[in-house]
Amino acid sequence: MLGQGFVSAAAIAASVLFVLSLGGLSNQEKAKRAVWYGIVGMGVAVVFTAFGPGIGNYWLMIPMIVIGSVIGWKVAKQVAMTEMPQLVAALHSFVGLAAVFVAWNADLERRRVLAAQALDATHQEFSAFAALVATKAPDELTFLQLEVVFAIFIGAVTFTGSVIAFGKLAGKVDGKPHKLPGGHMLNAGAAVVCLLLAILYLNGAGFWTLLILAALAFFIGWHLIMGIGGADMPVVVSMLNSYSGWAAAAIGFTLSNDLLIVTGALVGSSGAILSYIMCKAMNRNFVSVILGGFGGTQGPAAEIEGEQVAIDAAGVASSLNNADSVVIVPGYGMAVAQAQNAVSELVRKLRSAGKEVRFAIHPVAGRLPGHMNVLLAEARVPYDIVLEMDEINDDFPKTDVTIVIGSNDIVNPAAQDDPNSPIAGMPVLEVWKSTVVFVCKRGQGTGYSGIENPLFYKDNTRMFYGDARESIDSLLSLLD
Structure with missing residues (x-):
């Protein structure tokens, strides 16, 4: 058993290692070392917490830690x-549900302590948490109850919201x-009923x-994320990351x-900042994101004229051979x-x-912030030619x-030209x-978000149909 000083x-x-980890993730070249900071920091946290004072069972x-680690x-x-992306969403849901369970247990332990004290049963054996509760003054117990309410509400919203985000990302x-x-x-x-229940509690x-309260918060999380379209899932994942952090802090x-x-606090604040x-990059209102108030169509979309014109590998290779400057825009289709x-x-x-x-x-781009950067780094694409x-x-x-x-929404001119488009006002790559x-x-097809793209019908656009890897492979032998 370790003393409180060691813990x-x-x-x-x-905490220092976690800060270094977050700081290092801002740079691709330092990202691997930053991940190791996070791994070591979490290992230290788990070991010293598990063997700290008042911990038993x-x-x-130990079997639970081993089983969880293996999984x-x-x-x-x-x-x-x-x-x-869907794995990240699933992990967020675990944090939210854990917060709900811990908060429920905390209140049950509080009630147990109060019942024991009412019977003057101070000799009764308490758990480490219950023993802590037994030392709290009445005003401190009130703060404990506030923390329980906050943890349950945020945790429940995070859980069902993350489950729906997982479902949308996974198709x-x-x-x-x-x-x-x-x-x-x-x-x-x-939300109002949750507030009334909190006051009653x-x-x-x-x-x-x-x-x-938990049941209503579960509903809010489900309904919030169901009301957000697939084009906005990257922001949703980031937002849920923030929620899970605040639930953990509570x-x-x-x-x-x-x-x-x-x-x-680190996870919550960094997720909120991201x-x-x-939201600024997508020209979205931050409050609207939090309230699940965007992603829907505002009116009838503009009619698209023309037709999609296909081209084969030889035609693409010919243009590449004659080109001096080439820009590649990757999207989720490249990842798939x-x-x-x-x-x-x-x-x-x-x-x-x-x-x-x-x-x-x-x-x-993709379905998670930095998704494309990670893929390109994995393929050893030089960092200096990857531009925002x-x-x-x-x-x-x-x-x-x-x-x-494999991109759609991020190169869609309707964001600029069609005020009724679900992505109206979103800054896009002006590839046309x-x-x-x-x-x-x-x-x-219209792809994941279900939004039609006028780019595909423009006179200077040619559709190179097929699996992305097979299509690119077919070009390699045709290039000079």
Whole structure:
């Protein structure tokens, strides 16, 4: 058993490692080392917490840690990069549900302590948490109850919201926005009832108030994310990441665990900042994201004229051979096809022929922030030719060939031209200003978000149909 001093020192060390981990993730070259900071920090946190003062039941805890570690290792080894967004959403749901269970248990322990004290049964053996509760003054117990309410509400919203986000990302739930009749009023009404239940609970009502509060919060999380369209899922994942952090911080206050407080605050604040940055990149209102109030169509979409014109590998290769400047825009379709290595080889051949090749990365490309950057780094694409939207958007009029690989919404001119489009006002990569645009796409469908793209019908666009990896492979032998 370790003393409290060792546990506190370990909490500080782990917190520092978590801060270093977050800081390092802002740079691709430092990302691997940053991940190791996080791994070591979490290892320190788990070991020193598990063997800290007042902790017992090792016969149950150790097998659970081993089982969880084995499951986590197997999932991490098997999950493909294309499945990473839904995996992140699933992990958020675990944090939310854990917060609800811990908060429920905390209140049951509080009631147990109060019942024992009422019977003057101070000799009764308490758990480590119950012993902590027994030392609290009445005003401190009130704060404990507030922490319980907050943890249950945020945790429950995070759980069901993350489950729906997982379903939409995995294609198991329709990616289009859906709301029940009453829309936002249902969410507002449920939130008001949750507030009333919290007041009743703080004034001595029974455990049933927390059960109903959790049920209503589960509904709010489900309904909020169901009302958000697939095009906005990257922002939703980031937002849920923030929610899970605040839920963890609330539980940290409940358990008087400094490390949970610090870690939860780091996750919550960084997730909120990332959500805000992404909202600015998509021209979305941050409050609307939090309330699940965007992603739906505002009116009838504009009619699209023309037809999609197909081209074969020989035609694409001919244009690439004659081009001086090439921009590649990757999207989720590249991830699905696992085409990043073929794209990397294409870049190598084009650059060896003296052509300028760069990548244009939209802030919400893929289904997770940084999704495309990770794939390209995995394929050893040089960092210096991977540019953000703001860095490259003005260069498209001077670009000979733009190749769009599995992208839809982030290159959709309707965002600028159609005020009724679900993505109206969202900054996009203006690829249509290039001399010629080749769109590598499986078929003529609208894709994940269900939004039609006028780019595919423009006179300077040619559709290069087929699996992305096979299509890019077919180009390699035809290049000079």
